Amino acid sequence: MKITERLALSELEPGMALVDPLLDEIGRVLLPRGCTLSESILADLRRRGTGELTIARVVDEEVAVQAARHECIVNNLASLFRKSGSGPASRQLYQSILRFQMEQAR
Amino acid sequence: MINIDIDREQVIKHLNHLPSLPEAVSALLGSFSDTEVDLEKIAELIARDQALSARVLRIANSSFYGLQCRLGSIQDALVVVGFRAVRSMVVAAGINATFRADACPGYDPAASLRHSVAVGIAARALATILPGHNPELAFTAGILHDIGKLVLASGFPAEYAKVLSYRREHDIFLVVAERDIIGMDHAEIGGMLAETWQFPSALREGIAQHHAPAAARGTSLANLVHVADAVVLGLGYCSSPGDVVMPVETSAWFRIGLDSEKLGRVLPQVAAGIDELCLALSG
Numbered sequence: 001m002k003i004t005e006r007l008a009l010s011e012l013e014p015g016m017a018l019v020d021p022l023l024d025e026i027g028r029v030l031l032p033r034g035c036t037l038s039e040s041i042l043a044d045l046r047r048r049g050t051g052e053l054t055i056a057r058v059v060d061e062e063v064a065v066q067a068a069r070h071e072c073i074v075n076n077l078a079s080l081f082r083k084s085g086s087g088p089a090s091r092q093l094y095q096s097i098l099r100f101q102m103e104q105a106r
Numbered sequence: 107m108i109n110i111d112i113d114r115e116q117v118i119k120h121l122n123h124l125p126s127l128p129e130a131v132s133a134l135l136g137s138f139s140d141t142e143v144d145l146e147k148i149a150e151l152i153a154r155d156q157a158l159s160a161r162v163l164r165i166a167n168s169s170f171y172g173l174q175c176r177l178g179s180i181q182d183a184l185v186v187v188g189f190r191a192v193r194s195m196v197v198a199a200g201i202n203a204t205f206r207a208d209a210c211p212g213y214d215p216a217a218s219l220r221h222s223v224a225v226g227i228a229a230r231a232l233a234t235i236l237p238g239h240n241p242e243l244a245f246t247a248g249i250l251h252d253i254g255k256l257v258l259a260s261g262f263p264a265e266y267a268k269v270l271s272y273r274r275e276h277d278i279f280l281v282v283a284e285r286d287i288i289g290m291d292h293a294e295i296g297g298m299l300a301e302t303w304q305f306p307s308a309l310r311e312g313i314a315q316h317h318a319p320a321a322a323r324g325t326s327l328a329n330l331v332h333v334a335d336a337v338v339l340g341l342g343y344c345s346s347p348g349d350v351v352m353p354v355e356t357s358a359w360f361r362i363g364l365d366s367e368k369l370g371r372v373l374p375q376v377a378a379g380i381d382e383l384c385l386a387l388s389g
Contacts (some may be wrong), residue, residue: 080340083279084351089333089359093351096366097340100373 001061007056009046010079014039036061069105112265112288117295120181121302124204127256128155133191138306145184152180152196159198162192164386170227170379194242198226198249202387205256214346217389218256220250221338221345223240223383224376228334230373236362239330240371247327247335248270249387252345254292254313257299274348280316293317319358324350329358337369341376353384 004019014037022045023084031041037055045053077098084087126132128152137143152159153168159180166183167176171191175182183192201224207215229248229361233239258266265288273283281291297314318333322328337356 020313051253076342077340080342081351083353084336085353087353087356089354089356090336090351091341092359092366093336093354093369095375096369097337 001062002056003064004054004057005058006052008052012037012042012045012053012055014042016057017054019054022050022053027064048104070102073101073105077101112262113372114290117257117261117288117290121257121299124257124261124299124302127204128156128200129157130155130196132303134196135303135305136310137193142238143184143189144157145189146191148386149180149184152192157203158196158200159291161203161386162195162252162352165195165199166192167273167377168382168386170383190240190242194246195245199387201250202256205255205260207254207263208260210259210270211254211262211267212274212346213266214311215259218252218259218345219388220380220384221349222252224338224341224343224380225249225331225334226315227379228337228376229330231372232330232337232362232364232368235368235371236330236364239362240326243306243308244327244330244334249307250296250309251313251335252292252296252330254296255345257295258288270346277348277386279352280346280349287356290323291317297388317352318364319355319361324361329355329361330357333362333364336375337373343369343371343380351352 007016016035016037018031018033018035021029021035024030028086035041077094081094082092095104130148132146133151137148152162161179162180163183165171165174166187174188174317175187177186180192199299203217207218226245226248230241230245233241255266258269269283269287271279272287273280276283278286280303281293284291293314293316296309296373300310300313308327311322311363312331315322315328316325316331319328319332332355336351339349339351
C-alpha cells in the first residue's frame with residue numbers, strides 16, 4: 001500500500017517519490033511532482049542542505065497496519081494517563097501497559 | 107455551584123434503610139471474624155437462595171477458576187474451589203444484586219460492573235504474586251471497591267446524575283466532583299456502607315481508602331485496591347467515558363512490593379475472564 005509522510009533528508013531513500021514539487025528560493029522547480037528519488041538526486045539534495053520533504057512510498061501492508069495500531073495505542077494511553085502525573089508509580093504503570101499492549105498488537 | 111439537596115445525614119439515613127442482605131451473605135460476612143465456621147450450615151443457606159447459588163455456580167464454572175470439571179452444587183464448589191473462594195463469590199454476587207442503579211442518567215451500570223470485575227481480577231492476580239495478601243479477600247475488595255457509587259446512583263439517582271454531569275463539564279476527577287457537590291466521595295460512602303453491613307475491617311479499609319491509600323496502614327488492602335484500580339483504568343476498563351488514571355500513590359506501589367516485571371506477569375490475566383464474570387454477576 002502507498003503511504004504519504006514527511007521525512008527529514010537523512011531518512012530519504014532511493015525509490016521514494018515526491019508528493020510536492022521541490023522549489024528553490026525564488027520558486028523555480030528543482031524537482032517535479034512525482035519525481036522518483038535516485039542516489040544522485042539525494043546526493044544533490046544533501047549538497048543543497050534541503051530540509052524535510054513530503055514523499056510517497058509503497059510499504060508492506062502489515063507494516064503500515066502495525067504502525068497505525070501502535071499510534072492508536074500511544075494516543076489512547078496518552079489520553080488515559082493525561083492526569084496521572086509524573087510520579088514513579090504512574091510512570092512504571094504507563095510503561096508496563098504500553099509494553100504489554102504493543103506486544104499484544106504484534 | 108450546583109445546589110443539591112443531599113448531605114451526610116441523608117446518606118446515613120439512606121444506608122440504614124437499605125434492604126437487608128441475603129442471609130447467606132450476612133452469614134459469610136460474619137464468618138470473617140468467626141474461627142468456628144459451620145460449612146454445612148453455610149452451604150445450606152446459600153443453596154436455599156436459588157438466584158444467589160446460580161450466580162455463584164456461574165462464577166465458579168467460568169474460566170476464571172480454570173476448572174476441568176463442571177460444578178453442579180454449592181457443596182461441590184466448597185470442596186473444589188474451597189470455602190474462601192466460595193465466600194468471596196457469594197459476597198460479591200449477593201451485594202451487587204442488592205442495588206438497582208438503572209435510573210441515573212450518566213451512570214452506566216454495565217460499564218461500572220465491568221470496571222469493578224476487572225479490579226477484582228487484577229487485585230486477586232496481584233495478591234497471588236505479592237506476599238502478605240489473601241487473594242480471595244483482594245478479589246472481594248476489588249469487586250466492591252466502588253460500592254459507594256452504586257449507593258449514590260441507586261439511592262440518589264437525580265442528584266448523582268448532576269455530580270456526573272458536573273464532572274464531565276469540568277473534566278475533573280470523579281471524587282473531586284463528588285466532594286464539591288455532596289461533600290463526600292464514593293470511597294467514604296462505601297466505607298460507611300461497609301460499616302452498616304459489618305464488613306470485616308480489612309474489606310472496609312480496602313473500600314474506604316482506595317483513593318487515599320497513603321493514609322491507610324502499610325499492610326492495608328487499600329494499597330492493593332488503589333493500584334489494581336489504576337491498572338484497570340490504564341487498560342481502558344473505565345466505568346464512565348471521562349475516566350482517566352489518577353496519580354498512582356508511590357507509597358501504595360512500594361508497600362505492596364510491585365515492580366514492572368511483576369506487573370508484566372499480571373497484565374495478561376486481567377483481560378481474560380472479565381466478560382464471563384460480568385455475565386455471572388449480572389444474571
